[in-house]
Amino acid sequence: MLEVFHFITPLQFESFQAQKALTQVLKSLNTKSSYHILPLINLATMDETYRQGIESNTHTPSQVDYAISLDYVAVLSQGRSLARKFLYAMQDQILVRQNAYSRTMVTKILTDIGADMPLFAEERLIANPAMLLTKNQQFANQYKITKNPTAIIFDSNNNESGLIIENFSTTNLDEVLNQYLNKQHTSLPPYLVLHR
Incomplete structure (x- = not known):
């Protein structure tokens, strides 16, 4: 089974494209996978958001x-699949349709995807979402992740190494993952191989 940890910046278009590419490739593989999206918000990852000129009347x-990241983490208590649907819908509204972030948008998307609104409201108010974002940052620091999108991929049948892939919306993901799964590490570029 593949364990995939995908570091993203919610308002980064490359992260949005990489999420779609990675989801598609994981569905096409002949192996089970567990896909974790980890919002990573720091000064290095914020640069792209500012360059894209995302605008809002009331928020920087x-x-x-940060708000989308907290919303996403709050929805996670209802399952990763639902949280991914929420995140994709938010990104589509802001990045593709150029709508401004608002609580009304959040509520509409949560209703559209069938989320439990009282549970979301409760999760959003407690400290756990912020703590999870801090854990994401600590996990990124452990593997020296500084750019988004970046994915760390481990195979449960391979305890020696994993893969680390940056900017993979343009990388031939299916070929790289199949080489990794077939233990053809020698044909992979050394910078992709992550030793445990």
Whole structure:
């Protein structure tokens, strides 16, 4: 089974594209996978958001990134699949349709995907979402992740190494993952191989 940890910046278009690419490739593989999206908000990852010119009447891009990250983590208590649907819908509204982030948008998307609104409201108010974002940052620091999108991929049948892939919306993901799964590490570029 593949364990995939995908570090993203919610308002980064490359992260949005990489999420779609990785989801598609994981579905096409002949192996089970566990896909974790980990919002990572820091000064290095915020630069892209500012360059894209995401605008809001009431929030700076960093506030919107942080708010979407907290919303996403709050939805996680209802399952990763539902949380991914929420995140994709938010990104589509802001990045593709150019709508401004608002609580009304959040409520509409949560209703559309069938989320439990009282549970979301409760999770959003407690400290756990912020703590999870801190854990994401600690996990990123452990593997020296500084750019988004970046994915760390481990195979449960391979205890020696994993893969680390940056900017993979343009990388031939299915070929790289199949080489990794077939233990053809020698044909992979050394910078992709992550030793445990």
